[in-house]
Amino acid sequence: MRFALNQMGFPAEGLESNAELLAEAGYDGIEPNLTADGPLWDDGAVDAFADLTDELGLDVPAVSTTLHWDRPLSSPDEETRAAGVEAGERMIAVADALDAGAILVVPAVVDEGTPYDEAYDRALDSVRELAAVGAEAGVTVCVENVWNDFLLSPLEFAEFVDEAAEAGPVGAYFDVGNVRRFGRPEQWIRILGDRIERIHVKDYRTDVDTIDAFTYPLEGDVDWDAVAGALGDIDYDGWVTAEVPPYRTAPERMPPRVRSDLAHLFS
Template sequence: MKYGMNLLLWTSNVDESIFPLLEQIKEWGYDGVELPVFDFNAANFEKTGAKLQELGLGATGVTVCTAEENPISEDVAVREAALNRIRQAIDMCAASGSTHLCGPLHSALGEFSGRGRTDEEWKRAQDILAQAADYAQQQNVTLVVEYLNRFECYFLNNAEDCARFTREVNHPSLKMMYDSFHANIEEKNIGEAVRACADQLVHVHISENDRSTPGEGGVNWDATFAALKEINYDGWMVIEAFGLALPDLAAATRIWRRMFPSEEHLATQGLAFMKSRMQS
């Protein structure tokens, strides 16, 4: 098991300004970090990768698609822009040594059509991500599709559908992830959800129901960790939490009040919580 911390708790930047934070995360006992991949400055990612290697930290990346770069759009140009965006994000992962690129790569975050997904959208997304996976494979990066709750997207909302999506594409560089925050909203049975995606699952986000310190909220952690141990999950387990440090991100994630005593409390207590549950 590898334990990671998503840097979006503090920053959306990847440059030398985060080096002291990386050193602190290493001191806290983490195995790696999840880098925000929103800016495509290769030099910054290369420098960060060198720092991570110096510290002995592994890395994954996380990104999103926008309305102008949407894999399920009816507009061919918009779909091509989405493919280009994902390829650029893959390049940043390769530059930094990140092994996985995670996130809702299937469709634009926060964009709604007013109805459920269509068969045409399903096919469009699979086509774009199959092409992106070909590119990712060349760069030794695995694309990791994330399903989101119904308030953030309409295309993929549960583990079973997400697993079917990647299973049908059937590409070794396209898999999926499980996020306890979204599952807490959408899944009727946590154990069944994890078992339904076990053959496609390569990444886990540990996120509390209020996006604060894991273990201090309302997620059904007993069921979550029991299911992960049942399927012998042994990949990255990364804390994803959000605070008020980044106003734009706080607004996007609907964080209107402080949910934890400090970022250090969240990171250190969250790591201890994950280890205690997985090692018990």
């Protein structure tokens, strides 16, 4: 396994400072997020970041974003949906420049104005559109399971990935903690099998029924032995990226501690 930290947990300001901190903490990779006004929209900044990660011996497992909550790929509004596709296309370009090989997308948001069946069809079209672009760049479009009231079973998740992959490289970015709310991650892992291209990890407390249930690995109710066993069963030996926030106090202490826990769980 190779270990990385998502930008959600960066303890310092700026990609450069955090890259240096993660390299010092022994991480193999750093996972940046495309934000609305962040540096990843600037080609020069992306090139500089690529040079720095090479110098530090870090790789980029994927490029992620939260923009698809505001610009859903399933939106009934064509302009909003097009903005989401545009963000995905930029992520592919950045991933190509950083040799990341993958992007993370939230495929849909189901709400009062977006019925499930319509969200499915529009999300499928959008992900297929991105997959065709990704095919040209050698970048896999990875669909993540999140709290979006969509793809609520591993069987449906697998079917969606398979349907989208007809247009180009599409896989699953499987988030262990996100599933524990309504299922068992180890079961999802075995069903998704080799569709899984990347792994996000965080823990989840089943006695808390809000977003506050998320916590750091080893502090919740995920059966990590079962998760590691399931990953072994499908011969997964790729990226494991922590997606957790920095500590409120002494935030710089979180990355090395989580890195140590990842090695304990998966090495």
